Amino acid sequence: MIKKKTKKLIKKKAKERVILQSPKGMRDILPVDQLLWEKARKSANKIADSFNFSRIDTPILETADIFERTGTGTDIVEKQMYFVKSRGESRLVLRPECTAPIMRAYIQHGLSKISQPIKLFYIGPIFRHEQPQSGRFRQHHQVGFEILGGNSDPIYDTIAILTLFRLLEELKIKNLIVQINSIGCKSCRPAYVKKLQEYYRNKQNKICKDCRQRFLVRPLRLLDCKNETCVQIKADAPLIIDRLCNSCKNHLKAVLEHLDELKVPYSMNPYLVRGLDYYNGPVFEIFTEQSSEINFSLVGGGRYDYLAEMLGGVKTFAVGGGMGMERAIEVMKFQQLSGLAKNEPKVFLVHIGEEAKKKNLIIFEELRKSGIKVSESFGKDSLKSQLRAADKANAILTLILGQKEVFEETIIIRNMKTGVQETVPINKVVDEVKKRL
RNA sequence: GUGCCUAUGGUGUAAUGGUAACACUGGAGUUUGUGGUACUCUCGACACGGGUUCGAUUCCCGUUAGGCACCCCA
Numbered sequence: 001m002i003k004k005k006t007k008k009l010i011k012k013k014a015k016e017r018v019i020l021q022s023p024k025g026m027r028d029i030l031p032v033d034q035l036l037w038e039k040a041r042k043s044a045n046k047i048a049d050s051f052n053f054s055r056i057d058t059p060i061l062e063t064a065d066i067f068e069r070t071g072t073g074t075d076i077v078e079k080q081m082y083f084v085k086s087r088g089e090s091r092l093v094l095r096p097e098c099t100a101p102i103m104r105a106y107i108q109h110g111l112s113k114i115s116q117p118i119k120l121f122y123i124g125p126i127f128r129h130e131q132p133q134s135g136r137f138r139q140h141h142q143v144g145f146e147i148l149g150g151n152s153d154p155i156y157d158t159i160a161i162l163t164l165f166r167l168l169e170e171l172k173i174k175n176l177i178v179q180i181n182s183i184g185c186k187s188c189r190p191a192y193v194k195k196l197q198e199y200y201r202n203k204q205n206k207i208c209k210d211c212r213q214r215f216l217v218r219p220l221r222l223l224d225c226k227n228e229t230c231v232q233i234k235a236d237a238p239l240i241i242d243r244l245c246n247s248c249k250n251h252l253k254a255v256l257e258h259l260d261e262l263k264v265p266y267s268m269n270p271y272l273v274r275g276l277d278y279y280n281g282p283v284f285e286i287f288t289e290q291s292s293e294i295n296f297s298l299v300g301g302g303r304y305d306y307l308a309e310m311l312g313g314v315k316t317f318a319v320g321g322g323m324g325m326e327r328a329i330e331v332m333k334f335q336q337l338s339g340l341a342k343n344e345p346k347v348f349l350v351h352i353g354e355e356a357k358k359k360n361l362i363i364f365e366e367l368r369k370s371g372i373k374v375s376e377s378f379g380k381d382s383l384k385s386q387l388r389a390a391d392k393a394n395a396i397l398t399l400i401l402g403q404k405e406v407f408e409e410t411i412i413i414r415n416m417k418t419g420v421q422e423t424v425p426i427n428k429v430v431d432e433v434k435k436r437l
Numbered sequence: 438g439u440g441c442c443u444a445u446g447g448u449g450u451a452a453u454g455g456u457a458a459c460a461c462u463g464g465a466g467u468u469u470g471u472g473g474u475a476c477u478c479u480c481g482a483c484a485c486g487g488g489u490u491c492g493a494u495u496c497c498c499g500u501u502a503g504g505c506a507c508c509c510c511a
Contacts, residue, residue: 298511383470392472419472
């Protein structure tokens with residue numbers, strides 16, 4: 001007994017360290033993955049630029065209000081927001097999405113007063129307290145494109161879809177398909193919902209528990225259920241695309257025609273709905289086909305003409321969508337499309353002796369200033385280990401400086417591929433290196 | 438939030454009721470001024486807490502994290 005206690009105490013003392021772990025569902029992005037992230041960010045910037053979207057950054061914290069006003073009845077807002085303890089009285093949350101904050105900024109800064117529509121894009125982290133899974137995190141990053149203001153021309157829906165589609169293409173992701181649906185507007189959706197509820201009313205005892213809940217709160221979600229009997233019942237349920245008003249019907253039709261002309265592959269998904277309440281009209285998601293391992297959507301979006309009013313602004317036509325960066329990167333890895341070239345050093349510095357090391361520091365600066373990427377392992381002293389390091393760094397040339405060379409004011413240039421070495425005057429080293437690269 | 442599965446060095450894997458093996462990686466070296474192959478040496482782990490036991494990395498419970506499904510979503 002005593003023995004055990006003592007032992008545990010010793011063990012405890014030895015292990016008296018904090019258990020360091022990133023919070024659940026939140027990950028470090030390590031150097032090995034940064035190339036992919038860099039690629040994703042660069043591509044987003046490139047696409048944004050070519051489609052004339054301007055960058056906007058909004059705070060990571062927002063007052064809870066703006067989400068609560070725009071997402072009543074949605075899980076994202078009701079169950080998944082992170083509240084931040086702060087000194088003031090305002091209730092702050094980590095943003096669970098970016099569309100509402102951007103609309104907030106649009107209203108707050110009077111962006112409706114400049115030429116419309118205004119095209120905005122963003123890249124940043126968002127936070128949702130949900131159960132992590134592959135492709136699902138509590139902190140994830142989205143890049144999104146929003147078109148605010150102007151009229152509700154279907155061409156803008158098309159551009160929103162096209163921009164995100166081209167971004168995925170730019171990331172070399174293959175087998176893309178857009179899924180599209182329309183969820184109607186204020187004039188046709190209520191009538192449809194009524195019809196849907198009528199259909200389900202006498203089937204209450206057949207559908208699952210969740211669906212009975214949905215029946216009351218969010219009837220559109222009835223169409224999302226994967227429960228076996230629910231799926232059967234769903235098959236005969238009225239579909240919203242059959243009951244759209246003329247305006248919504250024509251709007252959707254126009255978008256589809258544009259997509260046809262652009263040869264963007266799409267399929268109608270009459271069961272597609274959105275997680276947030278402010279959407280109307282066409283909604284879309286983008287998937288990759290064929291991979292059973294990846295069954296999540298990479299992009300989601302739609303039209304949200306009611307959002308501005310919900311936030312207390314005037315009616316503003318708007319459409320947009322976002323791409324999940326983690327998911328896109330996951331697919332890039334899965335499809336092995338990484339083929340990204342690291343910017344590797346061209347020249348490696350090797351020293352023998354203290355004098356040479358000092359001198360090498362100067363040469364390091366000279367080369368660096370003249371735009372040559374140079375690496376070293378100043379902390380190692382043996383020639384062998386330094387050359388080994390040069391090899392691992394994939395250097396093209398290695399500059400070897402020993403005592404003899406310091407004395408003679410020369411330096412050895414070694415071609416790492418051929419092994420050929422030449423001795424050159426040290427004051428011409430930059431030119432000599434450039435000549436050989 | 439619910440259910441099921443998992444947890445051993447940095448990575449990928451072993452084995453065991455008596456404190457852990459292998460490979461890769463990292464570090465040092467193979468007579469000291471020459472890398473990429475080979476060889477030698479070396480650093481490095483039983484997620485955390487509790488219980489059963491003479492003794493737990495191993496069995497049990499809890500926590501945490503990861504995976505999968507549901508919910509939902511990018």
